């Protein structure tokens with residue numbers, strides 16, 4: 505296996521340095537032009553690819569221009585407008601309810617605190633972190649999506665399994681100035697090389713420091729199972 509650096513903090517810094525070199529333009533791939541659009545795009549992206557969400561929101565954001573429009577539309581019509589997205593029925597319900605709360609309790613503005621955001625229907629800590637970081641420039645944590653979860657475990661940065669404890673581990677070792685960028689770097693590397701089913705370890709810039717590297721290691725530390 506590759507040999508990780510001595511401490512997890514050093515390992516995290518080395519991972520960031522190398523991935524920054526590999527992906528200098530790494531950033532969020534969802535398209536949006538205001539805070540509400542970002543919130544909705546992130547809500548739609550749960551269990552769905554950003555590519556599909558971007559395709560759908562192109563039309564959606566033309567039709568619905570503010571929280572009032574989502575709050576006023578019927579469940580059936582909004583669900584129909586979202587029907588290429590996974591779990592579109594539930595997502596339509598969450599969006600209508602979140603927009604009603606935004607109108608009634610936040611004067612029509614997307615709130616800017618973790619507590620207020622996570623009180624909106626369908627908004628968990630991950631969604632709230634993305635909205636805080638990209639819509640409000642507030643970085644309170646690290647967004648742990650499926651790529652961050654998998655890569656952090658493969659690279660020996662955490663032994664935790666679930667997003668919230670993984671986030672706590674990462675906040676202790678990733679320099680605070682990189683909390684936002686760390687996620688985008690992991691997503692880019694997770695898409696390009698360290699894919700879920702068949703990572704390309706032979707062509708990976710992290711192979712020599714990765715304790716899961718195929719060929720060297722028998723085990724994928726993300727799943728705990730043999731390659």
Ligand code: SF4
Nearest residue numbers: 698703705708711714
């Ligand atoms: S592609 Fe392989 S070597 Fe690179 S980070 Fe993923 S598991 Fe490790």
